[in-house]
Amino acid sequence: MRHLMHRHLGKIVAGAALALTGTAAMAAITLPSDAGAADGSGSRPAAAGAPAPGRDGGPPPPGVVEKAPAQGKRGTGRDPLTDDELRRAQDLALPRTLRGVAADVTGKPGPERLTTDLVELTPAEAGLADPPRRARVSFYDYRSDSYLTRTVNLTTSTVESADTQHGVQPPPGHDEAVEAARLLIAAPLGAGLRQDYRDATGHDLTGPDPLSVTGFVYRGRAEGEAPGALGECGKHRCIRLFTKIKNGRWIDTRRFVIDLSARTVARLG
Numbered sequence: 001m002r003h004l005m006h007r008h009l010g011k012i013v014a015g016a017a018l019a020l021t022g023t024a025a026m027a028a029i030t031l032p033s034d035a036g037a038a039d040g041s042g043s044r045p046a047a048a049g050a051p052a053p054g055r056d057g058g059p060p061p062p063g064v065v066e067k068a069p070a071q072g073k074r075g076t077g078r079d080p081l082t083d084d085e086l087r088r089a090q091d092l093a094l095p096r097t098l099r100g101v102a103a104d105v106t107g108k109p110g111p112e113r114l115t116t117d118l119v120e121l122t123p124a125e126a127g128l129a130d131p132p133r134r135a136r137v138s139f140y141d142y143r144s145d146s147y148l149t150r151t152v153n154l155t156t157s158t159v160e161s162a163d164t165q166h167g168v169q170p171p172p173g174h175d176e177a178v179e180a181a182r183l184l185i186a187a188p189l190g191a192g193l194r195q196d197y198r199d200a201t202g203h204d205l206t207g208p209d210p211l212s213v214t215g216f217v218y219r220g221r222a223e224g225e226a227p228g229a230l231g232e233c234g235k236h237r238c239i240r241l242f243t244k245i246k247n248g249r250w251i252d253t254r255r256f257v258i259d260l261s262a263r264t265v266a267r268l269g
Contacts, residue, residue, distance in 0.1 A: 081118050085154055089116050089135035093150035103143040105179045105260055111139035114173050145261055169217045172239045177215030180239050180258035181208035187265040196251045212246050215239040218257045229266045236261035
């Protein structure tokens with residue numbers, strides 16, 4: 001009878017079925033070795049006049065993997081931010097005074113870092129021989145439920161602008177999705193997820209490591225429904241999850257909303 005009961009979470013869905021939602025899909029096509037063979041024998045005849053793989057008709061020489069060119073400390077023009085520039089931008093955007101008053105998704109000091117992007121040049125700067133390099137760094141502060149953005153000038157090592165907004169919910173980062181999965185697994189509402197994982201693998205699910213998760217924002221009333229505990233979503237940082245067993249099946253967790261600000265789990269419908 002347990003297998004006849006309908007659970008909101010209790011459906012393990014195939015990747016192809018989930019792809020119908022337009023949110024996650026993956027497909028692989030492998031051609032058989034005799035695809036396109038002309039003589040039906042499973043071997044493909046060589047094209048007339050085609051050169052032999054090697055000089056004497058033998059296998060081609062092994063490929064050579066070359067090292068990537070050394071990356072400089074500073075890019076030029078519209079080059080992507082270098083590793084050194086990424087570190088400098090984040091250090092400039094996040095002074096020690098801010099680290100002490102903000103918190104990340106796990107409650108540790110310092111806001112949750114989301115993105116670091118190269119900023120477009122102004123029309124006046126576009127024609128310069130050596131235009132300035134700027135980066136925009138974004139964070140989410142779980143202590144104040146605020147979205148923080150800082151634009152830093154990497155050429156002058158200064159912060160040119162800073163903005164703090166409430167009620168703005170950018171797409172979640174990977175660490176936020178993993179923490180949401182951790183909360184769902186530990187919650188009473190995560191019983192279906194735990195059971196589905198055990199049915200599929202024969203093992204107990206005690207943490208998010210065996211799962212591949214992707215998060216997307218749930219904005220509560222802005223999406224037309226926010227029952228009960230979900231009324232604070234939009235103001236709070238709330239996300240839903242696409243959940244897949246690594247190298248395995250999808251598990252449907254889309255009906256569950258994890259409030260990362262309040263660290264609670266609720267269900268839609």
